[in-house]
Amino acid sequence: MADKGKKDKGGAAAPAAPPPAAKPTEDDAEEEKEKKPSKSQQPKDEVGTRKGCRRYLWEFKDSNRQFWVMGHAVVKLFSVGCLIAAMIMFTGTAIHPLLTLIVTMEISIFSFFFTVYTLAIQRYMPFILWPVSDLLNDLFATVFLVGAVVFAVKSRQTMPMNYFIAVILIGVAGFFAFIDIFLQRKHFKGKRIKKNVLVPPVRKEQVKEKEVEKPKEEGKPPAGEKTKEGEKTKEAEKPKDAEKPKDAEKPKGKKGGKK
Numbered sequence: 001m002a003d004k005g006k007k008d009k010g011g012a013a014a015p016a017a018p019p020p021a022a023k024p025t026e027d028d029a030e031e032e033k034e035k036k037p038s039k040s041q042q043p044k045d046e047v048g049t050r051k052g053c054r055r056y057l058w059e060f061k062d063s064n065r066q067f068w069v070m071g072h073a074v075v076k077l078f079s080v081g082c083l084i085a086a087m088i089m090f091t092g093t094a095i096h097p098l099l100t101l102i103v104t105m106e107i108s109i110f111s112f113f114f115t116v117y118t119l120a121i122q123r124y125m126p127f128i129l130w131p132v133s134d135l136l137n138d139l140f141a142t143v144f145l146v147g148a149v150v151f152a153v154k155s156r157q158t159m160p161m162n163y164f165i166a167v168i169l170i171g172v173a174g175f176f177a178f179i180d181i182f183l184q185r186k187h188f189k190g191k192r193i194k195k196n197v198l199v200p201p202v203r204k205e206q207v208k209e210k211e212v213e214k215p216k217e218e219g220k221p222p223a224g225e226k227t228k229e230g231e232k233t234k235e236a237e238k239p240k241d242a243e244k245p246k247d248a249e250k251p252k253g254k255k256g257g258k259k
């Protein structure tokens with residue numbers, strides 16, 4: 001009997017084997033892949049959450065695309081090419097040092113802007129208004145180059161062929177800079193000046209003070225409710241005052257004792 005009881009206990013203690021798990025199908029695997037967010041998905045028109053080299057590559061491509069598609073790169077290349085050719089043509093003749101100064105200055109400035117836009121440096125310095133600075137550069141370049149042409153013509157009575165070609169090249173470079181002014185206007189189309197730009201931002205302390213004052217004002221009842229409550233208290237006090245003299249007027253005993 002004891003052996004049978006032990007056998008029964010052993011049989012009851014043994015748990016039933018779990019059923020075999022169902023194998024995941026292909027549809028379930030695809031759903032799990034769709035649920036998991038892919039880190040590589042980024043918007044094509046914006047930087048998104050790119051960082052490091054990925055962000056620079058995107059900025060590099062986008063900056064060059066805008067620079068070449070909008071025509072700024074072509075115009076600046078033509079201007080620099082004309083000015084370099086003018087400097088080469090000036091080597092055979094004696095010229096005023098002011099002309100070499102203007103030409104070399106404009107070559108360096110155009111090369112600077114070309115390098116900045118090609119390497120996407122302007123994307124990492126947003127505190128500078130690059131379209132405005134480039135517009136002003138084109139405006140001053142046009143004025144300086146046209147002035148250089150006028151000065152070169154007036155400073156000499158006779159002009160050799162190479163000198164004449166150099167003056168024409170300077171004028172062409174100024175014309176390309178003038179064209180770039182109109183190309184810069186595309187950056188300002190559809191943009192409006194924001195209102196309250198010069199208004200200083202609100203400090204955090206002032207915001208906290210306003211938030212603290214609001215619940216205090218909400219806790220106070222309005223003026224109409226105050227008057228109603230005052231009238232109720234007055235009405236409740238009136239019958240008490242009227243009952244007091246009744247209680248005070250007690251029958252007075254007759255003076256003198258019994259005869």
